[in-house]
Amino acid sequence: MPPFDAARLDALMDEAGVDVLLATSPHNTRYLLGGHRFFLYELLDGIGADRYLPVVGYVRGAPEQAFFVGAGNEDWATDAEPLWVGHVENASWTAAHAARIASDRLAALGLGGAVVGVEPPYVPMDAHLVLRERLPGAKLSDAGMLLEELRAVKRPYELELLRAGAGAVVDAMLATIADARAGESTRELAERLRLEQTRRGLTFGYCLVTAGGSANRAPSEQRLPAGGIVSLDSGAHMRGYVADLTRMGLDGPASARHEELLAQVATVQAAARAVVRAGVRGGDLFDAADEAAGGCRDAAAITFLAHGTGLLSHEAPRLTDTGSPPYPATHRELPLRSGMVLSIETHLIDAEIGFVKLEDTVVVTDAGCDPCGDWGRGWNPVGG
Helix, strand or coil, X not given: CCCCCHHHHHHHHHHHXXXXXEECCHHHHXXXXXXXXXXXXXXXXXXXXXXXXXXXXXXXXXXXXXXXXXXXXXXHHHHHCCCCCCXXXXXXXXXXXXXXXXXXXXHHCCCXXXXXXXXXXXXXXXXXXXHHHHCCCCEEXXXXXXXXXXXXXXXXXXXXXXXXXXXXXXXXXXXXXXXXXXXXXXXXXXXXXXXXXXXCCCEEEEEEEEEXXXXXXXXXXXXXXXXXXXXXXXXXXXXXXXXXXXXXXECCCCXXXXXXXXXXXXXXXXXXXXXXXXXXXCCHHHHHHHHHHHCCCCHHHEEEEEEECCCCCCECCCCXXXXXCCCCCCCCCCECCCCCEEEEEXXXXXXXXXXEEEEEEEEECCCXXXXXXXXXXXXXXXXX
């Protein structure tokens, strides 16, 4: 049985006019296989002079015809934990080889002239050329947004992983801040955070870190000054699912200005979170945040963003086309749905005190929103 909503996928494919999918991205192959990602190439996908390219094939309305093309040594994983798909061929050693096996499988299924949904950013040129050559009667169609829409509402096991990941990231941040000392570099702080995340079962992704009055968030030899602030904005993976949050630290007692800055950020966060619930227009979060920011003393220095999160740090629902990174606001005018997961973030840059930010993860529910890892949102003391 597919570990996803097959009826929903069939409907999305029908709407897009796609007969069969060939998913090749790390996130979509993992999703369609219920979490499988070959451990040997999970982080380093190079194979000799080429690369690992898994392929999941799904035929609209016929999940029993689904197939998987894996690496030549992927039997190690699929023998230990069998996949749900009926046909598994672990034989490819190059991207072009994987495309050849997938093409031959489609031809064997009588789908050589089908509309084939692919993921263009995740189909290398040599693999694309093979698909064109071996399926001359097929039409290749971009299925990236179709697959993202399928993933937009999270299943219960996904929500469990996202909640656990968010809590572990926050705990790792608080431990890092508690062990920090004035004079340490932001590179040292980022490395300590990586170790704290690893201890909690996370796979470290990145750490954006500031110290003192600087707003430069790259780990470097920049030092945390006595009495200065530190911000930790980090993404880490819990079995592939991204936890992306931000927490603040302060060396010494908070001044009135420290409290005022963080309170403004928290006010904007609270305004956006207050409108989250199933059925609300996605763009309403930005309207509420903009109104709250407009009433703040430092309104001109405040930046707000909200976006979906899951297997990617930015995925559906996509609520704005002016964020970083920019992308089409496909869900701005659409209602939020129960089970969507949002990252809500606000930052403020003060010329003297520095970069002040909160980023929270919330699950959309029928009654409102369910926050994940929702602690440590004040000034956490550097050095404990």
